[in-house]
Amino acid sequence: DAGVIQSPRHEVTEMGQEVTLRCKPISGHDYLFWYRQTMMRGLELLIYFNNNVPIDDSGMPEDRFSAKMPNASFSTLKIQPSEPRDSAVYFCASSLEGFGYTFGSGTRLTVV
Amino acid sequence: SQQGEEDPQALSIQEGENATMNCSYKTSINNLQWYRQNSGRGLVHLILIRSNEREKHSGRLRVTLDTSKKSSSLLITASRAADTASYFCATDKTSGSRLTFGEGTQLTVNP
Numbered sequence: 176d177a178g179v180i181q182s183p184r185h186e187v188t189e190m191g192q193e194v195t196l197r198c199k200p201i202s203g204h205d206y207l208f209w210y211r212q213t214m215m216r217g218l219e220l221l222i223y224f225n226n227n228v229p230i231d232d233s234g235m236p237e238d239r240f241s242a243k244m245p246n247a248s249f250s251t252l253k254i255q256p257s258e259p260r261d262s263a264v265y266f267c268a269s270s271l272e273g274f275g276y277t278f279g280s281g282t283r284l285t286v287v
Numbered sequence: 288s289q290q291g292e293e294d295p296q297a298l299s300i301q302e303g304e305n306a307t308m309n310c311s312y313k314t315s316i317n318n319l320q321w322y323r324q325n326s327g328r329g330l331v332h333l334i335l336i337r338s339n340e341r342e343k344h345s346g347r348l349r350v351t352l353d354t355s356k357k358s359s360s361l362l363i364t365a366s367r368a369a370d371t372a373s374y375f376c377a378t379d380k381t382s383g384s385r386l387t388f389g390e391g392t393q394l395t396v397n398p
Contacts, residue, residue, distance in 0.1 A: 206383070208386075275322075276332060278322075278330045
């Protein structure tokens, strides 16, 4: 398995633009997580899914953020409109219940 | 605040020495995990210890868990320059619930 695959690796966009981050979890994993990492706030859980169903989205900062998991092999995190304070590294991770997470390499988002 | 808090925030040692990092948490847990993150990379799972376990080994890694003190330690023996990274502990309250990460310990191993 190639692991958790995220795209793009880097994204630079202008304030107000829509940004879509993509994630392909490990086949067979039933949990998928979206985290954001910044120097100031560390690693923050944004949302997680179990069997494609959102379980906890309390970490999503505002309505500008939305996440979907249309099937077991794909998830997106969308920010619309983007703001400079959204600049961070966004990680996707997947797991089987009771086991450790496998993280993707992350998407470094810069909003100018 | 974060469930897990690592101590120290930064640790610098010489190659060959042992490195010990500590993690404290506030509420009861289902399991505790340790992760490593190299600069600019994603987190890598190192080891998971369940709440009913007290010690676990994996290669040069040794993890202990003291649920009465709500603390855990990660020991890396015979450290190498390649061990330089940030180390995070993470906990979940129940099986299938969210993992909450601490702020991490930055370990530097000098050759």
